[in-house]
Amino acid sequence: xxxxxxxxxKTGVVTGRHPPAIQPSEPPAPEVRKKASAFxxxxxxxEVDTGSCNACEMEMNALTNPVYDVERFGIHIAASPRHAxxxxxxxxxxxxxxxxxxxxxxxxxxxxxxxxxxxCAINCGAFKGSYAVTGPVDRxxxxxxxxxxxPPRPADILKALTDIQERP
Amino acid sequence: xxxxxSCDEVLxxxxxxxxxxxxxxxxxSHFLVSKDLLPAITRYLHTQPGLHGRLxxxxxxxxxxxxxxxxxxxxxxxxxxxxWMLLSAELAGNDRLFPSITPHIHAAQWYERExxxxxxxxxxxxxxxxxxxxxxxxxxxxxxxxKDFLWDHVLGRxxxxxxxxxxxxxxxxxxxxxxxxxxxxxPGHFRFSVAGEPIMQLELHHFWTHRGVEKLFEQQTLxxxxxxxxxxxxxxxxxxxxxxxxxxESLLHLEVPRxxxxxxxxxxxxxxxxxxxxxxxxxxxxxxxxxxxxxxxxMKEQIMxxxxxxxxxxxxxxxxxxxxxxxxxxxAQLAEIVAEMDRIEQDFSELESIIAHNASLIDRLxxxxxxxxxxxxxxxxxxxxxxASGLDQDLRRDRPFAAYDELPVKVVNYxxxxxxxxxxxxxxxxxxxxxxxxxxxLKIPQGPxxxxxxxxxxxxxxxLSAVEGWRGEILYMVTAGENGTIQRCKVRDPSFVNWPxxxxxxxxxxIPDFPLINKSFNLSYAGNDL
Numbered sequence: 088x089x090x091x092x093x094x095x096x097k098t099g100v101v102t103g104r105h106p107p108a109i110q111p112s113e114p115p116a117p118e119v120r121k122k123a124s125a126f127x128x129x130x131x132x133x134e135v136d137t138g139s140c141n142a143c144e145m146e147m148n149a150l151t152n153p154v155y156d157v158e159r160f161g162i163h164i165a166a167s168p169r170h171a172x173x174x175x176x177x178x179x180x181x182x183x184x185x186x187x188x189x190x191x192x193x194x195x196x197x198x199x200x201x202x203x204x205x206x207c208a209i210n211c212g213a214f215k216g217s218y219a220v221t222g223p224v225d226r227x228x229x230x231x232x233x234x235x236x237x238p239p240r241p242a243d244i245l246k247a248l249t250d251i252q253e254r255p
Numbered sequence: 256x257x258x259x260x261s262c263d264e265v266l267x268x269x270x271x272x273x274x275x276x277x278x279x280x281x282x283x284s285h286f287l288v289s290k291d292l293l294p295a296i297t298r299y300l301h302t303q304p305g306l307h308g309r310l311x312x313x314x315x316x317x318x319x320x321x322x323x324x325x326x327x328x329x330x331x332x333x334x335x336x337x338x339w340m341l342l343s344a345e346l347a348g349n350d351r352l353f354p355s356i357t358p359h360i361h362a363a364q365w366y367e368r369e370x371x372x373x374x375x376x377x378x379x380x381x382x383x384x385x386x387x388x389x390x391x392x393x394x395x396x397x398x399x400x401x402k403d404f405l406w407d408h409v410l411g412r413x414x415x416x417x418x419x420x421x422x423x424x425x426x427x428x429x430x431x432x433x434x435x436x437x438x439x440x441x442p443g444h445f446r447f448s449v450a451g452e453p454i455m456q457l458e459l460h461h462f463w464t465h466r467g468v469e470k471l472f473e474q475q476t477l478x479x480x481x482x483x484x485x486x487x488x489x490x491x492x493x494x495x496x497x498x499x500x501x502x503x504e505s506l507l508h509l510e511v512p513r514x515x516x517x518x519x520x521x522x523x524x525x526x527x528x529x530x531x532x533x534x535x536x537x538x539x540x541x542x543x544x545x546x547x548x549x550x551x552x553x554m555k556e557q558i559m560x561x562x563x564x565x566x567x568x569x570x571x572x573x574x575x576x577x578x579x580x581x582x583x584x585x586x587a588q589l590a591e592i593v594a595e596m597d598r599i600e601q602d603f604s605e606l607e608s609i610i611a612h613n614a615s616l617i618d619r620l621x622x623x624x625x626x627x628x629x630x631x632x633x634x635x636x637x638x639x640x641x642x643a644s645g646l647d648q649d650l651r652r653d654r655p656f657a658a659y660d661e662l663p664v665k666v667v668n669y670x671x672x673x674x675x676x677x678x679x680x681x682x683x684x685x686x687x688x689x690x691x692x693x694x695x696x697l698k699i700p701q702g703p704x705x706x707x708x709x710x711x712x713x714x715x716x717x718x719l720s721a722v723e724g725w726r727g728e729i730l731y732m733v734t735a736g737e738n739g740t741i742q743r744c745k746v747r748d749p750s751f752v753n754w755p756x757x758x759x760x761x762x763x764x765x766i767p768d769f770p771l772i773n774k775s776f777n778l779s780y781a782g783n784d785l
Contacts (some may be wrong), residue, residue, distance in 0.1 A: 141781050219399070
């Protein structure tokens with residue numbers, strides 16, 4: 088017990104110790120903010136990987152670490168699409184994941200936001216044109232917000248997510 | 256060398272009809288065999304005590320445009336000497352059948368199914384001929400790696416359903432999980448058969464993230480494909496790009512300057528560190544022990560921010576290039592890395608003692624998800640998982656690449672094969688990697704960091720390369736095409752061989768322990784599915 092306390096005291100507060108967001112992402116459209124206002128600054132997110140290289144997943148995971156601590160902004164990761172307000176989709180949508188993506192979209196209750204995370208989700212990135220890729224995401228489901236980068240830094244993701252929550 | 260010669264002689268004495276090719280690379284022996292002899296020879300290599308061959312890679316090549324054949328290549332690592340032995344067979348003309356070696360060598364099962372899906376060649380005698388990469392909705396007759404299949408072909412869709420192996424009986428239930436999971440992880444499907452809580456059988460249904468990487472490589476040139484290699488599996492950016500670059504460098508007869516090789520080792524260890532730190536935390540988190548997870552992910556974040564400061568990429572993207580590395584580090588930067596390592600090592604050691612003193616955690620980890628040495632060997636398991644199950648193998652020591660010939664690595668080895676052993680391997684490797692980083696700083700020579708290619712690769716020349724990434728051995732086989740293009744690139748992430756083994760490690764464990772076991776393997780879906 089003493090050891091744990093000592094460790095915690097020694098470490099102190101690390102939240103916010105990260106470089107600021109640098110990638111200029113477009114401010115969300117007014118209708119997106121309007122849609123998001125229904126969630127009252129509490130956003131439950133379901134992450135869907137449709138064939139990414141897992142770097143975007145690692146950065147989403149990084150958002151939940153003590154340094155970024157996304158929960159302090161009322162954003163939390165839901166375990167099921169049925170509990171989600173927003174879908175974060177990564178990857179270029181592979182042939183095998185196409186059905187699953189559409190299913191998840193259907194299972195998510197309205198109103199919902201779709202956030203395309205990373206270059207692959209926005210324009211298929213390095214996998215553009217392949218026989219096994221049917222994307223990008225907006226070919227299959229309507230996309231509200233796009234966060235570019237390969238992969239986007241957590242600070243950029245955090246900024247984009249908090250931007251959505253601002254009142255219109 | 257004398258020992259490896261004698262292995263060749265032993266094989267030639269046992270099978271007089273095989274032909275040894277001498278002109279190819281010195282690092283391995285290469286034999287041409289007829290396809291009918293394949294099962295017998297591979298079985299001999301695998302079981303003969305003095306040879307003890309581990310199936311390392313199995314790949315096919317479509318040579319129809321030039322020679323009207325398909326080539327099949329079987330790469331074995333002879334465990335006592337760590338020497339490679341390559342067997343090649345050809346299927347002439349319209350022959351689409353080849354004998355399966357799976358009945359004798361279990362490790363071949365996914366490779367052969369993959370060849371069947373990607374080339375349409377049928378492994379005769381394979382006990383399980385269901386589709387692997389192509390899900391059932393892919394139309395019949397689509398085999399993407401055949402040369403007459405267009406890379407941007409638009410696939411149709413057909414009706415089809417995947418048939419899982421079924422266990423029937425009173426009280427036996429099936430639990431489907433995936434492809435979309437509860438955490439922030441990649442897609443994969445797991446089908447459990449349970450009686451009560453213990454798992455009787457687990458079957459994997461993967462390849463959801465199949466993006467056609469190997470076909471995309473064929474659309475690139477040798478020097479321009481590094482960004483694609485970095486994106487095979489995002490968390491292994493350096494491992495994959497390094498393995499790819501090494502293969503291309505041996506095609507171009509390009510010598511990497513010593514400073515470049517040291518920097519490659521340095522970046523590979525940084526990648527190993529941030530991934531291992533994250534894994535140790537995540538294993539604790541899956542037992543609902545959140546404190547180490549918070550500390551570990553904080554330390555992982557420190558290393559990723561360090562990466563960002565050094566190279567402009569948190570994942571070290573754009574660092575490796577053909578010929579060396581793209582970024583040189585100043586003495587001040589090297590000192591900064593070492594200072595950060597010292598801080599994190601102190602930090603991590605304190606955390607380690609907290610973890611080691613938590614009896615309820617250790618109780619949860621011990622004897623959970625045991626992968627026995629025998630099962631690990633039969634599946635030719637590699638990397639962290641293999642080293643936790645008593646397989647003493649590490650390419651950094653066995654086939655030194657980058658600067659590891661001058662930086663001896665102490666290989667970590669545990670025998671029990673449970674979750675705790677896999678966590679201990681990672682913890683010990685964290686310390687070893689930090690030691691290596693310090694050693695790099697002391698030994699790194701001055702000089703250029705990259706060489707320029709002076710030669711073009713001849714059409715049809717090929718090269719193999721292997722890198723010990725943080726997960727395990729990453730293999731690349733690259734064949735050059737005309738004008739510096741790529742004719743074929745076979746990629747093998749360690750996940751591809753370790754995934755089937757997980758099906759055996761979970762048997763008898765309860766379903767709530769599955770996430771923990773899965774996390775202790777921590778395999779890549781993207782690298783497996785390609």
